Amino acid sequence: MPSTAQTGTPHLVSVQLLRAIAAAAVVFEHAQAEAGQTVEGFHHIPFDFGIGVDIFFIISGFVMWLSSSHLFGQPGGAKLFLIKRFQRVVPLYWLYTLGMLAAIWLLPDKLNNPDASPLMVLSSFIFYPYPNMIGQYTPVLALGWTLNYEMFFYALFAIALLFPRRLGFGVLSALILGFVTLWAVTSSGPVLFWGRPIILEFLIGVILARLYLEAGHKPNLILFAGFVALAFIAYWLLQGSDSRLIRLGIPSAFFASAFIFFLPGRLSGALSGIAKVGGDSSYTLYLSHPFTLAVVKIIWTKLDPAGAHPWAYVWAATLICVLAGYVLYLLIEKPLLRLWKRKPAAQPA
Template structure:
């Protein structure tokens, strides 16, 4: 699973490297982008399926306990919010100090909404936060909120409630398109990818296992489906990218024995920081190349991608060990121990 987290993060980095090269080196508009042979941006879909699996797996000890929703939310917010707020604040500093053009038209409403994980329109009318990549975290927060509503119930009822609310929300959004931008955002079928992760957890929790050759075959099927749909109608993203992502996650978690690797642990642990920090590394290297007047193809097509990947890995490692882990330790020291561990009386038989 840790390797798959890292792969998903690097896929998103590669997707944004390609966008930067197409825009800045080739001078193309978005409409002119050549067809990519692989949908690297689907790393986000892998993240969503992983998230559904992890939420179902990590909350299994909370079901049936009073106050479980508080424990669940504290654990998730402690993991997600601090680094995201730090990177969002850094964007705002860049806006004020460096006048970075790509973020120059940000509004106060968008800034406040970004910190609250609320989908608000940017100046182009698109529901993107100040740190663009944070759109996916707005979906994560929706999932956390819905999950928290049911987590105190017994597991079958809790997971069933999550399935029902998200599925009905998507169906309502399709049949009765809401006027509200936020409701349109939250009812997008992409939220069903979290349910795929829960379904995989339910399968694996019933001791479903595959031999390694079968896992490789399932994973390669997922990879093949990604290759079959390099470009999609985003209305059907849940099917065209979500289902291949689910196959890859299933292959990753259904082994007969768990293998551990220190490199895999590091790669998985820093994946969230990779996801949030790579935009800054891309911007820094673009600034250096353009300020230096460098137009050599080798610098842009080889040096730039390699520099972004290595720079992002270095930056994310520093962020994880110098910020994420200390903040998590501080929260664990100062938060109520019973709340963090989910100690509470059963809520029912």
């Protein structure tokens, strides 16, 4: 998911750490899935590391409010917000989508769902949820379903920015709750994607940002450890729920709160370097890791054709993805950000 360290958002160590953890968790989950497809009888760790996506959504709401709340009710504020979000998120996503299209055309039998129909390609580039050949609302670059949600959040937030801050929060909340309500009574169409209760995680992040602006950061090791423990306890207690919002969203809220409000100063200082590297490159890591995993898997199957060491593959693949993500961030994402900085958007009056 996109980092906002370069777009005017306060460079909070806690937020950068959460980004790094969330991105690495998603990669680890997908590495396990790859091992499971290759080695019969492979047993995953009994934990859903896809929870990284839920942490991302909460952080997205938190950062969006923190970085853009001064734009509420300002002439041109919504436009400026959308321009910055486009610059930060869209070009890099389009680039990796083109990479996936190339993979589909060149190696269709190596992919699980090589859907490159014209409507699927168009919907992928305009962030419109369109069902693929097996009925899933996943774009050409499958993990881009989360980006479809991000663009949806941006659109709702831009609407809210047209109003004064307090009213804007009410408008944003009403829009999100309204889509969830429509989802509950709708049987077809894009609302089945946009209105899923998972979008409430974004609103949770916004609420955490409002609390943060009121209460600030209170470094406390006991409270930090307590909230992390609550996150894991909630995770294990809520696994019986069919709702992702309950099963993963609630634990993610506790986990994010631990870092946002209570991360101890010593821990923050010790991890600031890792936070910057991991947080800044988290978006590239998220977008690039399917390509890196594919390359690692091809090489690994030649080195270990019998699949005798699946866990060695999982850990090696995760580490290589993280390293490749940072290299690609330096080679591609960072230069793109510099390019946009040379053409700054006009500030609102």
